[in-house]
Amino acid sequence: MKEFILASGNAHKAQEFRELFRGTLTVHPAPKTLEVEETGKTFTENAFIKAKAYFDTFGVPALADDSGLVVHALPDLLGVQSARFAPECLNYADKCRKLIELLQPKEDRTGYFICVLCFYLSPEEIYFFEGRVHGEIGLSLRGEHGFGYDPIFIPERNERDGMSLAELPEWKNEFSHRAKASLAALDFFKDSIDKTHKKP
Numbered sequence: 001m002k003e004f005i006l007a008s009g010n011a012h013k014a015q016e017f018r019e020l021f022r023g024t025l026t027v028h029p030a031p032k033t034l035e036v037e038e039t040g041k042t043f044t045e046n047a048f049i050k051a052k053a054y055f056d057t058f059g060v061p062a063l064a065d066d067s068g069l070v071v072h073a074l075p076d077l078l079g080v081q082s083a084r085f086a087p088e089c090l091n092y093a094d095k096c097r098k099l100i101e102l103l104q105p106k107e108d109r110t111g112y113f114i115c116v117l118c119f120y121l122s123p124e125e126i127y128f129f130e131g132r133v134h135g136e137i138g139l140s141l142r143g144e145h146g147f148g149y150d151p152i153f154i155p156e157r158n159e160r161d162g163m164s165l166a167e168l169p170e171w172k173n174e175f176s177h178r179a180k181a182s183l184a185a186l187d188f189f190k191d192s193i194d195k196t197h198k199k200p
């Protein structure tokens with residue numbers, strides 16, 4: 001079984017990974033959360049910066065997730081800056097309300113969540129996986145599950161019932177940006193996991 005420490009103090013991300021990787025990859029919390037400056041211009045750069053910092057500090061394979069919300073009508077406000085959007089807001093419910101307010105005059109409410117995973121096994125072995133989920137920003141906050149911008153993100157699904165990611169925890173576990181990136185990683189590591197499980 002491949003084991004990693006999670007290069008993040010975000011308990012919500014840790015919980016999602018536990019469910020996504022159940023029985024395949026083991027993701028442990030890091031011995032302590034590091035303050036890593038995310039100076040990259042892309043999700044890939046930031047995922048690399050975080051994974052490398054944890055590997056360098058703790059000397060064991062590290063998994064970092066850099067993710068965010070891209071809103072087409074507000075190209076400079078979120079994206080890699082998603083965690084730093086509207087710093088005057090004290091919580092994510094307020095950030096969500098702020099985003100709804102900024103989008104009021106805009107016609108285009110579409111966007112996507114993106115997740116880039118960096119598996120830093122050693123300086124010679126570093127792997128990246130990406131996943132996206134497309135959708136649009138709703139007109140109000142809906143749902144109690146998930147975290148961050150989930151209550152205002154209405155993913156594209158066959159059903160057109162306007163439900164947000166915060167109302168769709170099972171769907172999120174299967175089809176979210178993080179789920180897609182994680183499935184790609186599982187597919188890649190599958191061979192070595194299968195070999196580890198097989199008795200000689």
Ligand code: IMP
Pocket residue numbers: 010038065066067068069082083084113146147148149150176178
């Ligand atoms: P990071 O921790 O630097 O990757 O920042 C991610 C930002 O995007 C934070 O503002 C999160 O709340 C937001 N975010 C990332 N993934 C999700 C998600 O699955 N749902 C809701 N918000 C998310």
